[in-house]
Amino acid sequence: MTELSQIRNFSIVAHIDHGKSTLADRLIQSTGTVKDRDMQEQLLDSMDIERERGITIKANTVRIDYIANDGQAYVLNLIDTPGHVDFAYEVSRSMRAVEGSLLVVDATQGVEAQTLANVYQAIDADHEIVPVLNKIDLPAAEPERIAEQIEDVIGIDATDACLISAKTGIGIPDVLEAIVTRLPAPEGTRDAPLKAMLVDSWYDPYLGVVVMIRVMDGVIKKGDRIRMIATNAVYGIDKLAVLKPAMVDIAELGPGEIGVITASIKQVRDTKVGDTITHERKGTDDPLPGFAPSVPVVFCGLFPVDAADFEDLRTAIEKLSLNDASFSSEMETSAALGFGFRCGFLGLLHLEVIRDRLEREYDIELITTAPSVVYHIYMRDGTMTELHNPADMPDMTHVEHLEEPRIKATIMVPDEYLGDVLKLCQDRRGIQLDLTYAGSRAMAVYDLPLNEVVFDFYDRLKSVTKGYASFDYQMEGYRQDNLVKMSILVNDEPVDALSIMVHRDRAEQRGRAMCEKLKDLIPRHMFKIPIQAAIGGKVIARETLAALRKDVTAKCYGGDATRKRKLLDKQKAGKKKMRQFGKVEIPQSAFISALKMDS
CATH class of the missing domain: 2.40.30.10 (Translation factors)
Structure with a gap:
């Protein structure tokens, strides 16, 4: 039995790649919790994908026994949390289980967007926070400047921050002492109901x-x-x-x-x-407040490339959702892709991780449709329905208005790239809420529509800032906007897998780009194929794929022009009839490439 005063529960929070998992390794190693021969890097990241991508996806826990300098034996419960915005849900619930946090900041990079997001979650959970400056062994480290930055940006006293190098082990004993001296012991009553x-x-x-x-x-x-x-x-x-x-x-x-x-x-x-x-007997009648359930924000369809793999995919998805409560799925069918599942994710990285795990652990080849978000449709009869898939959009004559989800995005960026970032946010229909400076770095806060961010916002942000920007967001609710469903028609037949929701002002540009892309992707047939983008009954863009044709006049040489004309007219009539009854085969690869149009 351990006395309450000898227990310390804490989590490690930081931006991606600032050294959370490496610090956890050193704490485990220096206290002898795991024998040296069993030690490996990123010990708590147990999934193959975590080790391969070098990120933490699931929050992991370890119990460490530590004898402090004053001779007391302590039990330390450590939770290593993810840094990525898509897994902020894991972070928030880990916070509720502990009383303190180690805030790890890279002494070369300083405070980043995710550092802020995770610290605010710790402050919301009433945590005692101990700042830790990592990577002080690097030549570019500036611990004094970064300590000032922590005080300016976050408002936490960083004068006695622990200076460490988690990789080489410098300063690890100081961190252990800071945990037992500066973090509070948990509270609780042994004799109360469980x-x-x-x-x-x-x-x-x-x-x-x-x-x-x-x-x-x-x-x-x-x-x-x-x-x-x-x-x-x-x-x-x-x-x-x-x-x-x-x-x-x-x-x-x-x-x-x-x-x-x-x-x-x-x-x-x-x-x-x-x-x-x-x-079961003599239990408590006063439950804990609990957490709000995780709400998926991005939806996409997962379909097997080979229709015979559908049952295997169903089994794989069931097994995966056992391990990941924040992943939701339901069956759906598509005329183009057959049977599959409509799945909900917390973000694009979450989507990628799930897709990789399905392909790798269960050996199923998948087609992923365009990621989309949930829209609220208000009907004229006063009811509201949620739209997960643009193909299910009801007739516009019955619709009063549409609302789309908005997010509040925080972007930290070095001063010289600020102009490019502001332009990118403006292009994505963003509304600037705030712009502040911390030293030479700007912090821009924008209100953005989620569907503009879902596709490739993060990649574009990284490329215009040469990788120096950091990005974090939280959901802000729904707002009405002028949104329309754009359908793609191939040979006058709508292709529901390519339907997308767009803002009316952007529809024409988006439709033209999609038609041009499909013109290159669909193979030519014996008859000409019109490829059109339409909103309701109005066509807004069109490309025509020329027919393959045989030279029917090759055997005519010399003689009257009417002989050639007769043969050409006969061919023309045949093509017209063929176009009426012919079916256009769109290859699977064309769907994937057409939907990647933003990249």
Whole structure:
């Protein structure tokens, strides 16, 4: 049994690549939690994709035993969180399970957009924050300037920030001492009824559903009967363990401790993140506030290239959603692509990660349709429906107006690239909210429509700033705008997989670009094919794909011109008839390339 005063729970927050996972490695290594022979880089990033891309996707936990300089033994529970904006949901719920944060800032790069976003989440959760300046062994490091910048931009006192190099291990003992001296101990009552927060859950092929909990009050022991307050389900605890990163069995968990339980739970869906766990008898009647569920913001269709793989895709998606609660899916069909799934994601990186995992772990070749966002359609009869797929747009005569999702984007950029960034935001129908300076770096805050950001905003931002800008956003709600559905017609037939929602002012330019692209992508047929972009019944752009034709006049040499004319007219009539009944085959590759038109 551990005394409350000897427990410290904390998370590590930072921008992408500022050294969170490397610092976690050093803390684990220097306290001997993992033997040197088992140590590897980014120990807590267990997924192949995390290791390959060098990013953290799931927040991971480890329990460290540490003996401080004053001879006291402490238990440190560390949560390593993701830095990427798409996984901010993982960060926010990890914050609720701990009392303090180490704010890691790269001493060469300084404060970035994601640093700000994550710090504000920590401040919202009432955390004690200890600034840590990393990478001080690099020649370009300027710890004094960056410490001032932290004070100016975030408003946290950074005079006694820990100066470290997580790679070489400089300053790691100072960080451990700062954790036990400057971060608060958790609060809780041992004799009160059990109240534990469900922080995360995942599926293990051997143990079933594994649930990570943080005990607030009371004690939980192996064999106890527990009740989930949100679902009212009752389970018996089979296994109680702490993560050192491997599971180590333990007899009981007291207040302030973080551990994992298994209780023969069949589905991850039965465990709602943020739920309160209590004893079946004499439980608490006062549940914890919980979290708002994650709301997908980007939707796209996933279809198998080979229609025979549909059942395999269904199984793969079911297994993946067991491990990732923020990923949602439902079945859909498309005339062009067959059967598939409409899936919701937290952002484009999340979409890429899920798609890579499906292709790699389950060996399925996929076609991804254009990412789209959810629009609100207000009908004339006063009802409101959500539109996930532009192809399902109802008849405009019944529609009162459309609303699109807007985001508040924070962009940190060096001064010399500011003009290009402002122009990019203006081009994307952005409204400037704020522009401030921190040293030689500008911080621009914009209100942008999400559908303009979804395609390639991040890539364009990186290219106009040579990679120096950082970008973070949060959802701001819906606003009415002049939006229309643009359909693409090939040989007078609408192709629903290519329908997109556009702003009326941009429709013509977007339609022309799409028609030009398709003209190069669709192979020529024996008859000419019109490719048109249309809004409702009005065609706004057109390209014509010429027919392949045989030279029917080759055998006529000399003689009267009417002989040639007769043969040409006969051919023309045949082509006209062929166009009436002919079907245009659009290759799969054409769909993918046409939808990548923004890149």
